[in-house]
Amino acid sequence: AQTVTQSQPEMSVQEAETVTLSCTYDTSESNYYLFWYKQPPSRQMILVIRQEAYKQQNATENRFSVNFQKAAKSFSLKISDSQLGDTAMYFCAFMKLGGPNAGNMLTFGGGTRLMVKP
């Protein structure tokens, strides 16, 4: 079974600064996907960024980028130029690829609450 660990329950950052959220995972799979989801106060889950394990290049989406270290099983999220609207819970998630019957199950970490301060 896979496990995903987010060791920072809460973090804060000043507006316009950069913050990095940590995520580590444990798996014996070699082929998988990793995701970061954002959950604002509205509670809806929003996909921020994804990374395919077979790709060495770190994924980037505008102000969001990841540092994917496959050997270390680490998948951190960097938010640059933080904005007040980035205040939310952030969840790291792992998905294995196991064929049609894999179930496409996402395993989530416990979340990190990020507060962006003006």
Place this chain on the structure above:
Amino acid sequence: EAQVTQNPRYLITVTGKKLTVTCSQNMNHEYMSWYRQDPGLGLRQIYYSMNVEVTDKGDVPEGYKVSRKEKRNFPLILESPSPNQTSLYFCASSLDILALGGQFFGPGTRLTVL
């Protein structure tokens, strides 16, 4: 607008009273799933469905049922709710099992069982 809708958004009920939380998506997605979110535990998958009439258990299926009679709908049924099912529930859908675009989540249903 592409979306996943859930109803009701908030529900307070009593132990043993059967309830259904509906989930509907308008994106013609094949894959749908239900999660529950509890403090410190992140999201855990309850059930998933890879297509019409194809459903299977996730991590925490006990006490829940689902059905997938139509592609767009995937209701979650609690036949006899208990207080340990008090939680925040999310329905999600994706185009296929790989979910390369990520899963689309509904707004959530907060359920309280007294």
